[in-house]
Amino acid sequence: MTELLSDPRTQRLHVAVIGAGMAGLTCARELVTRGARVTVFERGAVAGGRLASLQTDAGVFDVGAQFLTVQNESFAKEVRRWVGADLLRTWEASLAELRGGQATLVAPSAARFVGVPSMQSIATYLARGLDVVFDAEVGRISRGSAEWYLFDPRERQLGIVGFDALVLAIPSVDALRLVRSETDFAPRLEAVRWDACWSATLALSRPSGIEFDAALISDDPILAWAARDSSKPMRQLGEGVAERWLLQARSTWSNNFVDMPADDAARWMQRAFAARLARPLAQKSCSALRWRNSTPVEALAEPYLWDPGRAIGLAGDWCGGARVETAFLSGLGLAQAIAG
16 A cells, blocks of 8 residues: 555545445555545444454354455555565465366465455454444435535434545445435446355364365356365364365355345255265354355446546445455555545
8 A cells, every 4th residue: 555644635635435345444544544534434343345254153254255366566565564464374275176076186376365363354454543433334325515424224424524525335236326316327336247145154073084175166056165264374163163164155056046044055055065075074063144245247347436526436346356456456546546
């Protein structure tokens, strides 16, 4: 991120950021670095977004992004900082392709980094020192003569005063509901399509003997990905737990059964995993989590959207592609555009 003490163009700017995921937090931190006052509104109880992790009796599962990779130099510079702060470590996983019940080990195309002790730790770190209001759902936005005003679903104003600029760093479907009557962005947002994803957290009471740590599953009608979550560095196991696995369902299956009860989705996914391995698994627990808007199928080509006339912008991993790095670059680019 930009190493500035302040920027005269943003010193008096008061910005509201909706969403405390990678894009929103990156945008907020960059603006603060440039001297702006920023308030982040997050409807959840913690920061995270796609970097979500889930605390269970079996331990902490990474239920969102499984890891991150680096292509862009700006992101590489930030990743080096995180590694130096012991926030990230390399995940030396044995990666395989699972087809027809046969696992073929493959060499990773790039280093895979994970947050420690969880992926959500990255978001927690980025939120540190920022003015973040949790459990703050934005139900409506309104543009006054020169400022933006935010209201919760009960029409209570969020924030004591208005904001000079507004950033929405949330999924496009959620942003569309807020901006439809306030900007010309609606047609762009309507063009973004999303796939759902079911994730299952599987805890085993005995070692599985599986020879890989993560696998792309190419020919299963239900599963697309399986990862031994407990093989990541600095992961602790719950009492009586030998291994933890995170399973992700195929997008077609997830879309078709997005309204299935979570317990049923967990059973289907666990059974599919055991069948694909052709071995019994000593299941201790298994539950499922539904992501209705998991992966943008048709992401925007632009890294962010910014309307300088109305001082409103949008960012996220649906701008440019569904990767942690893309979300970072989206938030960083939008902050730089706001700063001018």
